[in-house]
Amino acid sequence: MLSTTSKKRIFLSSPHMSGNESKYINEAFETNWIAPLGPNVDEFEKEIALKVGVNEAVAVSSGTAAIHLALSLLNIKRGDIVFCSSLTFIASANPIIYQGAEPIFIDSEPDTWNMSPDALERAFLDAKDNGRLPKAVILVNLYGQSAKMDEIIAICDYYNVPIIEDAAESLGSIYKGKASGTFGRFGIYSFNGNKIITTSGGGMLISNDTELLKKARFLATQARDPAPHYQHSEIGFNYRMSNILAGIGRAQLEVLQQRVEERRAIFQRYYQELSRIPGFEFMPELKNTKSNRWLTALTINEKEAGVSVKKLLKTFNQEYIEARPVWKPLHLQPVFKGCRFYSHKENENISEYLFVNGICLPSGSNMTADEQNKIIQCINETMAQK
Numbered sequence: 001m002l003s004t005t006s007k008k009r010i011f012l013s014s015p016h017m018s019g020n021e022s023k024y025i026n027e028a029f030e031t032n033w034i035a036p037l038g039p040n041v042d043e044f045e046k047e048i049a050l051k052v053g054v055n056e057a058v059a060v061s062s063g064t065a066a067i068h069l070a071l072s073l074l075n076i077k078r079g080d081i082v083f084c085s086s087l088t089f090i091a092s093a094n095p096i097i098y099q100g101a102e103p104i105f106i107d108s109e110p111d112t113w114n115m116s117p118d119a120l121e122r123a124f125l126d127a128k129d130n131g132r133l134p135k136a137v138i139l140v141n142l143y144g145q146s147a148k149m150d151e152i153i154a155i156c157d158y159y160n161v162p163i164i165e166d167a168a169e170s171l172g173s174i175y176k177g178k179a180s181g182t183f184g185r186f187g188i189y190s191f192n193g194n195k196i197i198t199t200s201g202g203g204m205l206i207s208n209d210t211e212l213l214k215k216a217r218f219l220a221t222q223a224r225d226p227a228p229h230y231q232h233s234e235i236g237f238n239y240r241m242s243n244i245l246a247g248i249g250r251a252q253l254e255v256l257q258q259r260v261e262e263r264r265a266i267f268q269r270y271y272q273e274l275s276r277i278p279g280f281e282f283m284p285e286l287k288n289t290k291s292n293r294w295l296t297a298l299t300i301n302e303k304e305a306g307v308s309v310k311k312l313l314k315t316f317n318q319e320y321i322e323a324r325p326v327w328k329p330l331h332l333q334p335v336f337k338g339c340r341f342y343s344h345k346e347n348e349n350i351s352e353y354l355f356v357n358g359i360c361l362p363s364g365s366n367m368t369a370d371e372q373n374k375i376i377q378c379i380n381e382t383m384a385q386k
Contacts, residue, residue: 007320008320009320009321009322010320010321010322010362010367010371010374010375011322011362011364012194012295012322012323012324012360012362012363012364013194013195013294013295013362013363013364014193014194014364014366015193015194015198015200016259016364016365016366017251017252018251018252018254018255019251020251020254021247021248021251021252023247023251024040024246024247024248024250024251025244025247025248027039027040027247028040028243028244028247033243034243034244035242035243036240036241036242036243037221037240037242037243038243038246039243040243040244040246040247040249040250041059041240041241041242041243041246043246043250044059044241044246044247044249044250044253045057045058045059045204047250047253048189048204048206048253049206051179051253051256052171052179052181052182052187052206053178053179053182054182054187054206054207054208055207055208055209055210055213056206056207056208056210056213057204057205057206057213058204058205058206058213058216058217058220059202059203059204059240059241059246059249060202060203060204060205060220060239060240060241061201061202061203061238061239061240061241062091062190062192062201062202062203062239063091063166063168063188063189063190063191063192063203063204064091064094064095064203065203065220065237065239066186066188066189066190066203066204066205067091067092067095067138067164067166067188068095068098068099068237068239069205069216069219069220069237069239070095070136070164070185070186070188070205070216071095071096071098071099071101071136071164072099072219073186073212073215073216073219074135074136074162074164074185075135076096076099076101076135076136077099077100077101078099078100078101079100079101079102080099080101080102080134080135081101081102081103081104081127081132081133081134081135082096082101082102082103082104082134082135082136082137082138083103083104083105083106083120083123083134083136083137083138083161084096084103084104084105084106084137084138084140084330085105085106085108085114085115085138085139085140085142085147085166085330086105086106086107086108086329086330086331086341086351087107087108087113087114087140087142087326087327087329087330087350087351087354087355088140088142088166088327088330089168089327090330090333090335091168092138092140092166092168092330093105093138093330093336096138101135102339103330103336103339104123104134104339104340104341104342105329105330105331105336105339105340105341105342106119106120106123106341106342107119107329107341107342107343107344107349107350107351108142108344108350108351108354109148109344109350110284110344110350111148111284111286112142112145112146112147112148112284112286113142113143113145113283113284113297113350113354114139114140114141114142114145114146114147114148115139115140115147115148115152116342116344116350117148117151117152117155118344118345119342119343119344120137120152120155120342121155122342123342124155124159124161128159133159133161134161135161136161136162136163136164136185137152137156137161137162137163137164138163138164138166139152139163139164139165139166139184140166140168140169141165141166141167141169141170141173141180141181142169142327143169143283143291143293143294143295143297143360144169144170144172144173144180144196144263144291144292144293144294144295145170145173145283145284145285145286145289145291146170146173146174146175146180146286146289146291148286149175149176149183150176153183162184162185162186163183163184163185164184164185164186164187164188165180165181165182165183165184165186165187165188166188167180167181167187167188167189168188168189168190168192168195168203169190169195169196169294169295170291170292170294171189171195171196171197171256171292172196172256172257172259172260172292173260173289173290173291173292174289174290175286175288175289176288176289177288180292181206182206185207185209186205186206186207186212187205187206187207188203188204188205188206189203189204189206190202190203191203191204191245191249191252195294196256196259196260196263196292196294196365197249197252197253197255197256197259198248198249198252199241199245199246199248199249199252200245200248201245202241202245202246202249203241217240218236219234219236219237219239220236220237220238220239220240221236221238221239221240222236222237222238223235223236223237224236258365259292259365260292260293262365263292263293263294263296263363263365264291264292264293266293266296266363266365266367266372267282267293267296267363269372269376270282270296270298270361270372270376273376274298274376274379277305277379277383278301278304278305279300279301279302279303279304279305279306279307280298280299280300280301280305281298281299281300281301282296282297282298283296283297283298293363294363295360295361295363296360296361296363297326297358297359297360297361298358298359298361299326299353299354299357299358299359300312300357300358300359301357302357305383306383307382307383309325309356309357309358309359311382312359312379312382313325313359315378315382316375316378319374319378321362321374321375321378322362323359323360323361323362324359324360325355325358325359325360326354326355326357326358326359326360327355328355329351329352329355331351332352332355361375362375
């Protein structure tokens, strides 16, 4: 086994600064734009919108806040239902609960690991029969891979139900020539510290509906009415991004394409070195799409490989390497016990299979070649000991 004399930890996906962040931060300090909002926020919104090809964007405090605003703008309320991808981080679904609505979880499919059009169709048919269609569909693009947007859009358009595209993990990815996050009524990006670009903490709500995004800005700044005094006719939120963090985001956005290529190169190296191992199956990339490969994810068939995900995670931990299981499906989370769930096929549950057999390898764009070599060597030595 590898030597553990070096205690430097290899992280799953740590922040990677471009070196230009201080320029925008210093400008904020020099002009005293320290309070929330300011020129960096305005420019960051314009630059994101231009980058992905939408009319407008609103910078907010987190991707979760952006989803919450989207649900609020769609007037989701108590008694409503919302369909949501099950294989995702809980932040995709929590805002449904904030609004008092009911989440119904939709399984993944094997080609993208994202929302299954088959499961979604069955959920809609049942909803129609019950006379209670969902008010929205929250679709997640997992680990940078776009879902089957054509099929899902066709289903949602047929029932006239808007899509909220949770592209928190897929900024920089492309689906059939169009930027991930731009297919729904609203798109969501996250700039959490582990994302492909970061503002430390933050998010973005995007849309071609400029009137609704004007309302989003209003709600995100405590819904303050235009008056010389503090007056409020609606309940709002304290969700706007600070001018300093937006400055970090502007510098990060400048290197987005570089970060995508770096992460794709990391994936390719893992694939070349490890795909030959029996039982190792890497997350697919759908035809006519380009994933940002935010995280390199794969499944391990224990019977074929002779090694379990659990054993490999334990070995990584001993070697100061951070790796993670694939997301635990939301329909299995204790907090959502009793919520309805639609599987991919009657006897085929893809998200549960991916959770049991999936693993995410360290994929940070600032990871060195030596660090990636150590990870690959660790896997090979573990396989040799089986």
